[in-house]
Structure formats: structure tokens, C-alpha cells
Amino acid sequence: MTITAYQRAQQEGQDVVRAVILDAATRLLVTEGPAALTVRRIAGEVGCSTKVIYTLFGGKDGLGEALWVEGFGRFERRLIAAPTQGDPLADLRAGLDAYRDYALAEPDYYRVMFMGAMPGFKPGGEAGPAARRTLDILVRAVQDCMDAGLLRGGTAEEIAGLLWMAVHGAVSLEISGFFHEADAAQRSRALCSAVLAPYLLPPDDWSAS
Amino acid sequence: MTITAYQRAQQEGQDVVRAVILDAATRLLVTEGPAALTVRRIAGEVGCSTKVIYTLFGGKDGLGEALWVEGFGRFERRLIAAPTQGDPLADLRAGLDAYRDYALAEPDYYRVMFMGAMPGFKPGGEAGPAARRTLDILVRAVQDCMDAGLLRGGTAEEIAGLLWMAVHGAVSLEISGFFHEADAAQRSRALCSAVLAPYLLPPDDWSAS
DNA sequence: AAAGAGCGGTAACAGTGTTACCGATAAGAA
DNA sequence: TTCTTATCGGTAACACTGTTACCGCTCTTT
Incomplete structure (x- = not known):
């Protein structure tokens, strides 16, 4: 069960996406308040599907x-x-x-x-x-x-x-x-x-x- | 523009319904928390349509x-x-x-x-x-x-x-x-x-x- | 090269607040 | 008394929400 380079790269990529999503969520929270923190809205803001948020954050x-x-x-x-x-x-x-x-x-x-x-x-x-x-x-x-x-x-x-x-x-x-x-x-x-x-x-x- | 007996009775009836709805909302809030305070849930609790809540409380x-x-x-x-x-x-x-x-x-x-x-x-x-x-x-x-x-x-x-x-x-x-x-x-x-x-x-x- | 696994987009489900429609009921007019 | 009118309320729809089943695609592994 060794960690391959692909897995590491994928992991790092996911970390970047996680940070981007968290950034968008922070921007929405600060500028529009907690009501704007919807999964679809965040996904739309970063340009991905809602599924990504579920795989990275679990809901x-x-x-x-x-x-x-x-x-x-x-x-x-x-x-x-x-x-x-x-x-x-x-x-x-x-x-x-x-x-x-x-x-x-x-x-x-x-x-x-x-x-x-x-x-x-x-x-x-x-x-x-x-x-x-x-x-x-x-x-x-x-x-x-x-x-x-x-x-x-x-x-x-x-x-x-x-x-x-x-x-x-x-x-x-x-x-x-x-x-x-x-x-x-x-x-x-x-x-x-x-x-x-x-x-x-x-x-x-x-x-x- | 006099107030007829019918209008008074109707007003009193609406006040009673208002109180009943507020009672149900209070019961839901105290027993299940703010998340249970949905219009449909309250309407179902008192046995009426959601429209009544909108006419009596305006949303x-x-x-x-x-x-x-x-x-x-x-x-x-x-x-x-x-x-x-x-x-x-x-x-x-x-x-x-x-x-x-x-x-x-x-x-x-x-x-x-x-x-x-x-x-x-x-x-x-x-x-x-x-x-x-x-x-x-x-x-x-x-x-x-x-x-x-x-x-x-x-x-x-x-x-x-x-x-x-x-x-x-x-x-x-x-x-x-x-x-x-x-x-x-x-x-x-x-x-x-x-x-x-x-x-x-x-x-x-x-x-x- | 073929098989297996995981990510992610689409579309659906159940739930939310809200409202357009429309039937029923009662007040006011002829 | 009969007809018009207005208001109340139920049904069903719309646009949302969180969440997930499906399924294609890519990449690893054998």
C-alpha cells in the first residue's frame, strides 16, 4: 500500500480545490451573509458541480x-x-x-x-x-x-x-x-x-x- | 364604513385561529427547535392549508x-x-x-x-x-x-x-x-x-x- | 490490452417559502 | 328575492434548498 506520485498529485490538487471552494465560501459569507452559503451557489461561484463539494467536504x-x-x-x-x-x-x-x-x-x-x-x-x-x-x-x-x-x-x-x-x-x-x-x-x-x-x-x- | 357584526365575528374568529397557529408554532419551537418552524409543518399541525398562515401573518x-x-x-x-x-x-x-x-x-x-x-x-x-x-x-x-x-x-x-x-x-x-x-x-x-x-x-x- | 476503481457531471427526490388560480361563501345592490 | 362582487382558503405550481443514484470518463493495476 505505497503512495504513488499520482495519488500525491491528486491529493494536492484536491487540496487546492478545497482551498478555492473555501475561499469562495468565505467571500460569500463575508459579503452576503450566511444565507448565501448554499451548495449550488458556491459550486456556481467556483465553476464546478455540487458533487465536488460533497466529495471534498462530505456535505x-x-x-x-x-x-x-x-x-x-x-x-x-x-x-x-x-x-x-x-x-x-x-x-x-x-x-x-x-x-x-x-x-x-x-x-x-x-x-x-x-x-x-x-x-x-x-x-x-x-x-x-x-x-x-x-x-x-x-x-x-x-x-x-x-x-x-x-x-x-x-x-x-x-x-x-x-x-x-x-x-x-x-x-x-x-x-x-x-x-x-x-x-x-x-x-x-x-x-x-x-x-x-x-x-x-x-x-x-x-x-x- | 361601519363595522358589521359579521366583520367583528370574522375578526374574532381570525384572532382565535391566529392564537392556535401561534400555539402550534410555539410547541414546535420549544420541542424541536427553530428548524421545525416550517410553514407546511405548522399548517399540518393545526390542520389547515399554508394559505391561512399567509393571510393571517403575511409570510x-x-x-x-x-x-x-x-x-x-x-x-x-x-x-x-x-x-x-x-x-x-x-x-x-x-x-x-x-x-x-x-x-x-x-x-x-x-x-x-x-x-x-x-x-x-x-x-x-x-x-x-x-x-x-x-x-x-x-x-x-x-x-x-x-x-x-x-x-x-x-x-x-x-x-x-x-x-x-x-x-x-x-x-x-x-x-x-x-x-x-x-x-x-x-x-x-x-x-x-x-x-x-x-x-x-x-x-x-x-x-x- | 483488459479489468477495476474513483472522480465528477446530470438529473432526480424530498423538502422549503411563496403565489397564481379557482371554487365557495357571504355582503351589498337591484 | 336574486344577482353581482369581493374575500377567504384549498390546490397545485414555481423557484429554491440539501442530497444522492446513475453513469461516463479517466487512470491504475494486472
């Missing part, structure tokens, strides 16, 4: 999972690219800002990942680890603050979980259109500051910056 | 709006029924607990109202005021605390907004299955306590109760 659930991990990959890159300036606490806050920035920049991806768009799709397989990996960035940022003695009084997982709930609550309500005011950023920062306050020694005026 | 969007206000009505009744014991702060916390209790009791309604289930439906018309009316219960609870001198340092709208973001973040992530631990209630309470802390004078040990 719409597989495509949903691929989009899920793609979305978390984009999210992860955005979080990692957040500005860092030595102060772990400032870095943590920059990360929380980056969280909100990404959600507002690609709200439909955020809806797919965190608000159950793509009805019928339940994350499973590679979806869970992808999400965990991204959340770990937040946990690590909190851990850095604790290692530097800037936060204390709980585990990093615990504090990161509270921050996650807070920023997700602010961002998801904003995306859903419940807040049509301009000070959403301040509110999100104020919420995160309140969450951090119990674990913080010095006074906290980040939300006013 | 699936109208039915979505009717379900939206129905959901907020259920939510509102639940929040009003929260135990009250004289202490405004305890009442506020009971209200926040009731918020989470409702979301977990009827998660699919919560998804419809706050997480954009029913793809393609955008709240408009009576949907906005219904949501505002429900959120006003929270604002009023905060206002009661401020009137009693138990909270200070912001407007009731502002504090209620922060609490809403917090409890929604906790509850929506829990509903989506991101927290499979048993201490979700404690985490939600801890988050709300942290949000309240900056506006509170005395120490706060509610989350440990």
Missing part, C-alpha cells in the same frame, strides 16, 4: 466545520496581531479590543462561530479544538498578567472565562443591533474593566482612555 | 415577528414573577437569576430573540418595542436600587445595559454549549457581581451564596 456540515475552523484561524491571527508593548495588562486589554474589532470586522463569521448561524450545524470534530486554541490566547494573556503579579485571586482559566463572557455579551448584542449608539466601545471596555477590577490591585482607568 | 417574516413578541411576552412574565422580598438589590439579583433561568428553560425562544435564529428574519415593527418593554424591567429594578441609595455612580440605563451584556454573554455561551461545566450559575453570578461592584458601597458576597 454542508463538513463545509460548515471547515468554515468554523477557517473563522477561528482568522480570529486567532487577529488576536495574535494585537499590539504588544511589554505591559501584560495593556496587552490583555489590547487583546480584548482586538476581540471586539474582529467581531465587528467580520460579523457573519462571528455569527457562524459563536451565535449558531448555519442552522443545523453542530460543531464537532476539529471544531472544538480550534475554538479551544483561540480561547487559549486569552487564557495565556491573563496568565502573563498573573505571572507579572498584576492579577491575583483566581485561576487564569476562570478570569479569562469571565472576560470572554463579558466581551462576547457586549459584542454579540452590538452585532445583533440592540445597541445603535456610538459608545459601544466604551461600554465594552467598561464591562471588561469591571470584570478585571476584583482581581486588580491598582485603580483602573482604562475604560476612560 | 414567515410576520410569523417570526409574532413569535418574537410572544417570546418577549413569556420572558417578561418570567421576569415579573421573580421573587421579591423588599430589598431592591436582592430583587435585582433575583431578576438576573430569572433572566438566566428563562434562557435555559426555553433556549430556542432565547435563540430566536437574541441570537438570530430564524435566518433571514430582521426584527421590525412591533418587535423593537416588545424588546424595549422587557429590558425596561431590568432598568426599573436598577432604578429602584438607586432610589434606595444602594447603587450610585451612573444612570440606571447605563448600569442595566452593562448587566444585560454580562448576563447575556454568560447565558448565550452556555446555551451554545461552550461551557459544559456545572458551575455556570456561579460564573454568571460572579460576572454580575463584578459588574455591580463599582456602583456598590457595601461588600458583595452574593455570588458565594
